[in-house]
Amino acid sequence: MGMDSLIGGTIWDEYSQKVTDLMNNPQNMGEITEEQAKEMGATLIVADFGAESCGDAVRLYWAVDPKTDKILESKFKSFGCGTAIASSDTMAELCKGKTVDEAVKITNIDVEKAMRDTPDTPAVPPQKMHCSVMAYDVIKKAAAQYKGVDMESFEEEIIVCECARVSLSTLREVIRLNDLTTVEQITDYTKAGAFCKSCIRPGGHEEKDIYLVDLLEEYEKEKIATAADASASGENLDFAQMTVVQKLKTVDKVIDENIRQMLIMDGGDMEILDIKENGQHIDIYIRYLGACNGCASSSTGTLFAIENILKEKIDENIRVLPI
Amino acid sequence: MNVYLDNNATTIVDPQVFAEMEPYFVQKYGNPNSLHSYASDTHPGLKTAMEKIYAGIHAPKEDSVVITSCATESNNWVLKSIYFQYILTGRKNHIMVSEVEHPSVIATAKFIESLGCRVTYLPINSEGIVEAETVRDNMTEKTALVSVMWANNETGAIFPVEEIGAICAEHNVLFHTDAVQAIGKIPVDVQQFNVDYLTFSAHKFHGPKGVGALYIKKGKELTPLLHGGSQMGGYRSGTLNVAGIVGMGKAMEAAVDALDYEMTEIREIRDAFEDELLKIEDTFVVTPREKRTPNTILISFRGIEGESMLWDLNRAGIAASTGSACASEELEANSVMEAIGAAEDLAHTAIRFSLSRYTTEEELEYTLKVVKAAVIRLRGISSSYAYAPEGHESGLDAHH
Numbered sequence: 001m002g003m004d005s006l007i008g009g010t011i012w013d014e015y016s017q018k019v020t021d022l023m024n025n026p027q028n029m030g031e032i033t034e035e036q037a038k039e040m041g042a043t044l045i046v047a048d049f050g051a052e053s054c055g056d057a058v059r060l061y062w063a064v065d066p067k068t069d070k071i072l073e074s075k076f077k078s079f080g081c082g083t084a085i086a087s088s089d090t091m092a093e094l095c096k097g098k099t100v101d102e103a104v105k106i107t108n109i110d111v112e113k114a115m116r117d118t119p120d121t122p123a124v125p126p127q128k129m130h131c132s133v134m135a136y137d138v139i140k141k142a143a144a145q146y147k148g149v150d151m152e153s154f155e156e157e158i159i160v161c162e163c164a165r166v167s168l169s170t171l172r173e174v175i176r177l178n179d180l181t182t183v184e185q186i187t188d189y190t191k192a193g194a195f196c197k198s199c200i201r202p203g204g205h206e207e208k209d210i211y212l213v214d215l216l217e218e219y220e221k222e223k224i225a226t227a228a229d230a231s232a233s234g235e236n237l238d239f240a241q242m243t244v245v246q247k248l249k250t251v252d253k254v255i256d257e258n259i260r261q262m263l264i265m266d267g268g269d270m271e272i273l274d275i276k277e278n279g280q281h282i283d284i285y286i287r288y289l290g291a292c293n294g295c296a297s298s299s300t301g302t303l304f305a306i307e308n309i310l311k312e313k314i315d316e317n318i319r320v321l322p323i
Numbered sequence: 324m325n326v327y328l329d330n331n332a333t334t335i336v337d338p339q340v341f342a343e344m345e346p347y348f349v350q351k352y353g354n355p356n357s358l359h360s361y362a363s364d365t366h367p368g369l370k371t372a373m374e375k376i377y378a379g380i381h382a383p384k385e386d387s388v389v390i391t392s393c394a395t396e397s398n399n400w401v402l403k404s405i406y407f408q409y410i411l412t413g414r415k416n417h418i419m420v421s422e423v424e425h426p427s428v429i430a431t432a433k434f435i436e437s438l439g440c441r442v443t444y445l446p447i448n449s450e451g452i453v454e455a456e457t458v459r460d461n462m463t464e465k466t467a468l469v470s471v472m473w474a475n476n477e478t479g480a481i482f483p484v485e486e487i488g489a490i491c492a493e494h495n496v497l498f499h500t501d502a503v504q505a506i507g508k509i510p511v512d513v514q515q516f517n518v519d520y521l522t523f524s525a526h527k528f529h530g531p532k533g534v535g536a537l538y539i540k541k542g543k544e545l546t547p548l549l550h551g552g553s554q555m556g557g558y559r560s561g562t563l564n565v566a567g568i569v570g571m572g573k574a575m576e577a578a579v580d581a582l583d584y585e586m587t588e589i590r591e592i593r594d595a596f597e598d599e600l601l602k603i604e605d606t607f608v609v610t611p612r613e614k615r616t617p618n619t620i621l622i623s624f625r626g627i628e629g630e631s632m633l634w635d636l637n638r639a640g641i642a643a644s645t646g647s648a649c650a651s652e653e654l655e656a657n658s659v660m661e662a663i664g665a666a667e668d669l670a671h672t673a674i675r676f677s678l679s680r681y682t683t684e685e686e687l688e689y690t691l692k693v694v695k696a697a698v699i700r701l702r703g704i705s706s707s708y709a710y711a712p713e714g715h716e717s718g719l720d721a722h723h
Contacts, residue, residue, distance in 0.1 A: 012637075046711055049718065052719065053668050059719065077704060077705060077708075078705065079706045085631065141718070305411060305413070
């Protein structure tokens with residue numbers, strides 16, 4: 001947060017002049033027909049990527065010299081926002097004069113860099129990086145068509161964050177080396193998740209095979225397993241087997257995360273006085289503070305809510321007793 | 324030429340409203356709750372404004388129209404207080420909201436859902452309207468509240484609030500309606516049918532930003548969201564926004580006066596404009612116009628992504644809006660278009676033109692010309708209309 005994020009800006013304000021100019025007047029927009037390709041003595045490649053239903057789509061036309069594999073002419077048509085159009089245009093430009101093998105090496109980051117006005121200022125706002133990924137993907141598709149191979153064969157490793165081009169192996173390594181536990185930390189270390197945010201968790205703009213939250217969970221599980229191996233007397237005890245101090249800590253954590261905020265919003269709060277075993281029950285003695293103290297619901301609705309949450313999160317046998 | 328056609332987002336302040344507010348900044352700046360003449364000087368203006376606001380929605384004197392900071396506050400207040408009063412206490416466990424409510428309702432519903440309340444998100448039909456029967460179908464003995472907007476901000480679709488209100492009364496369930504997009508566009512009368520809470524906001528009807536209101540029927544009191552110095556009868560603490568309230572009063576009076584004009588003249592020029600837009604090939608409008616507020620058109624131009632269209636309109640001085648993915652922070656498609664189940668390839672192509680009583684025919688003629696030119700240019704760029712050699716199997720239909 002901070003001042004800059006409080007009022008927010010228009011995404012258009014963050015477009016570079018080059019992006020604006022290309023949107024207004026794309027340079028390589030157009031088509032190459034079979035006849036035109038024939039006149040050049042070239043092979044026509046028409047590759048499609050994306051879909052209108054996803055918000056962006058591009059059709060790339062290449063006229064390729066079959067003897068040298070050189071891309072003689074490159075044109076595009078695109079359904080999408082200003083960034084999608086400008087990125088497609090830049091991508092088509094970068095392809096020209098390159099061999100197909102060279103073109104495959106162009107990434108979305110190259111496309112974005114080529115649209116910058118100055119080397120250090122991004123050409124588009126973070127959430128628009130996504131649009132340049134499409135430009136990268138369509139090149140692979142065109143190359144695959146030309147060579148008669150599968151598109152995936154150009155991808156050397158699994159990419160989790162396409163905007164920043166961060167691979168699965170890099171992410172796994174960085175998370176372990178630095179003991180990362182949050183998405184924000186991953187973003188700080190690798191830039192993954194900083195742009196269109198699709199790779200963070202399911203439900204974003206783009207569906208993924210693996211998300212950053214999955215990687216965090218994977219690492220978390222790994223840590224727990226390691227800890228369990230190392231000592232059976234670790235932290236993963238059943239609640240009933242914990243010491244009183246451990247129990248208090250566990251209950252306090254659940255209250256902090258699930259209950260306290262509701263009470264504070266109503267001007268109240270609570271504290272835990274004691275935890276005692278009573279036959280098969282575990283009795284938790286609490287005291288209400290502030291507005292909760294004496295509130296009618298503190299012995300009915302609120303109490304039941306607290307008890308239910310503790311039962312659900314910790315142990316079925318918990319009873320909550322206000323004093 | 325500059326043309327403002329984004330009046331469902333916000334409106335120009337009526338110059339008369341601005342004039343009426345002005346004395347309350349450097350002359351009558353007293354705190355109305357103080358004991359001196361600076362305070363008393365604000366009272367006549369406040370009283371007149373409140374009378375106009377009450378009259379505007381036909382609220383009886385014994386009911387409360389509490390002034391808030393915005394419609395978002397009003398909507399938050401209703402849902403959160405219902406949570407505190409009915410859900411947290413265990414008396415009820417369920418509320419309903421339509422799936423196309425404003426984010427201030429949807430996000431609040433999601434929040435109280437995370438605290439344990441069951442929430443039903445009512446679907447809309449292919450015309451973009453919530454059918455009253457879906458409310459009945461989802462009623463349970465534990466339902467505390469139904470919140471359904473009067474008119475939708477994206478499509479202008481008018482929802483059957485009268486029937487929904489009746490169903491709520493039948494089941495003894497509280498009914499809230501967000502009328503932000505209704506005031507000044509269609510008649511709003513809280514006595515005409517059963518409604519317990521009604522939200523509105525001044526800046527949507529040529530009043531100032533930063534002033535909203537919540538109508539609360541007598542006997543349906545809500546616990547306050549803002550505690551403090553007991554202003555607004557203890558309902559909502561915080562020093563009164565005197566100039567804002569005065570502005571809202573004047574704006575309400577002017578909106579009521581202009582209602583006929585809005586429903587006849589504005590509707591007429593809107594319809595004529597829409598007819599012309601629909602003459603452009605491959606254009607689609609969802610909600611039938613007689614089921615819409617008189618000022619709104621949500622139209623899809625096939626093959627043109629919404630932000631691209633806004634770009635070309637903006638270059639020509641025209642302000643409109645899109646729910647398209649690319650224009651938003653979250654890259655989500657237009658929620659209404661998705662909810663309607665519109666053809667998937669149209670979800671990112673919807674443009675909203677929303678008129679006001681300040682819109683002129685001349686402005687719409689100019690806009691039409693610009694739209695036509697933009698359609699030609701952008702479809703020229705679009706892959707949707709692009710050449711493909713014979714035998715080329717289009718790869719643009721599949722999801723990626």
